[in-house]
Amino acid sequence: MNKLKYRPLNLGRWLVWGGTALVMIVLPLIFTSGFTLTLMSQIGVGIIFALSYNMLLGQGGMLSFGHAVYSGLGAYFTVHALNLITDGAFYFPVTLTPLIGGVAGAVFGVIFGYVTTKKSGTTFAMISLGIAELVAACSLMFSDFFGGEAGVSTNRVIGKAFLGITYGPSIQVYYLIVGWALICMMAMFAWTQTPLGRMANAVRDNPERAEFVGYDTHMVRFLTLVLAGFFAGIAGGLSCINYEIVTAENVGAYASAGVLIATFIGGAGFFFGPIIGIIVFFTMVTAVGGITQAWLFYLGLLFLLIVLYAPGGFASLIMMHVPVIKARLMRRLWLPYAATLATGMILLTGLISVVEMTYRFSTEAGTNPNMTLFGFAFKVTEGVPWAIAAGLLVGGFIVSRFAWNAVGRAWGDIIHILQEREAAA
């Protein structure tokens, strides 16, 4: 049985992983401000969380509305562990404390997962929601553990410095997060290549056939959920170290909704999709959220548009261009894309104007009607700005439909050409 194995050096994979690691390590040296460091730390934790969520949604086909339960409980166990270490109850290196969160997440995955994974689809979604509400309601009942309204706070600087690492400065925490993020990303990617990861895909696509082949679909889903809970717990532990406080919000419905939205925007069908999603999500939260109060509205709108018109998320939008680029047909798309971008900008300007003016009108029409939008100063109580905004919205909608149809035609041609070439080959 001595089989000769030959595995070619997968240069592309090494380049992608090495490049990712390099970017994550070098970025804080280029962008040195505290603002970007906070953002990048958030993104690093978010990547682990979203990838663990995608083990359920993308790999296992389980739509969960309560993934924050595992990360949140992981964060709570980490915060209590940190406090116990500070009190000298036991010794454990701070660097490894996210593991405590991970184990807690996995244990709760075992407890809740056995019940929830009996079915997939709508039933799973409902039970995950029920469990999320259960835990959220419990967080207000047991204030000893959950810390009530104020939450539980801690101090990540414990004991003597080891090789100068105290985790006092946030740059050190950033590199801790990067280290964990890289390890977890690799582990989760490796998981997709294991028999269990492959079976999770099979159970997602056709549970009946998977059962006939002899696999227990419940067990496959259960193990997937436990592992996802483990990685979510690590993310929770890292966020606890990052913020030094854990509140009931960490297990709440909004945290669960956030990871769902981010993962789906990025694209659940590809491994790297959630990473794109989490970057877009946190950029919107911090950048757009810094400018306007209506950022949640824009985020919700983006999510709905993705669900309606690009259910594979940004990742699928990128990936669908790969064969076109290989076939050297991109030149057919540039013009329709440019037209869509230009007309889409008109539509977007109209939309933003209407939303922002509505918001200002409903909150401060009487007290402070003056507002500035896109460099124009006007009173929100006047009719002319409203007419312009509505005109931009409607006009932009009409012209962008023409541009959009042109994109559709160009894609139709390209698919036709690709099919013909394939038939000829």
Added chain:
Amino acid sequence: MEFFLISMLNSVSYGLLLFMLSSGLTIIFSMMGVLNFAHASFYMLGAYFAYQISGWIGFWPALAIAPLLVGMVGMAVERYGLRTVHKYGHVAELLFTFGLAYLIEEAVHLIWGRSQVPYAVPPSLEGAAFTLFSTDYPIYRVFMMAVSVSMLIGIYLTLTRSRIGLVIQAALTHPQTVETLGHNVPRVFMMVFGGGSALAGLAGVIGGNAFVTEPGMAAAVGPIVFVVVVVGGMGSLAGAFLASLLIGIIQTFSVALDYSIVDLLAKLGITIGPDAPLAVVWNLTISQTGPVLPYLLMVLMLIFRPKGIMGTREG
């Protein structure tokens, strides 16, 4: 006795309100297989529309106009949203309604602000209907019950006696056959979705001023309505009715009962000190556990009887 009767009346009025929400959700679910996450958002829209309209032309016109408006919004959502994502499967539909719930909440924030709006009970319905022992029972609660019950009878008659009701019932189980017989099934779906939304809107009109009208009201009642639908049995109207009343009773009574396991054991002659293991759990009173009970019921139901009280199918 007085406490029991008053609480029972409150439970029934709240349970009937829940049923107005869950009946629409159940019919939509059994017809289209869509679990509408945004259903409670239509309830919220009903309350806000009624607040706005009653500010302009009074409560009574609002009682009729607001649900119709919500129904039209619902039909538009079905026609231009759900029908588009239908080809991607049930998970995509669930995600769509989830995103919609999010968007409606934000739209309410944008238009009506983040705090509650002063949507009050109309003056003609203020005051006490009758006095039970020493407690005045408000007219508005009686009015709520009357509206709910008449709606209930209305749905029942429409579904069982009218032509469109028979088409709907047939389309529930045999959509293809109904289509072959020349009925426009997608349009029936759209109307059912609109009707369910309008019912939720009506519940919002009469519930918004009995409780509070605020942007968080959809998120507060939404999961409860899901609990009702799951406990009652997915797709069963009778089950949804029983479960609505059950949840209404649980929620109303649990708020008022201040007993814990420690008290119970003390009655039996066993004392548990504050140092006992898990003392936090034993000292919890029923009123403290109130918010958890519906979800606990749902999870237990899914473990032991996944098809619900009256359901015919699992999941």
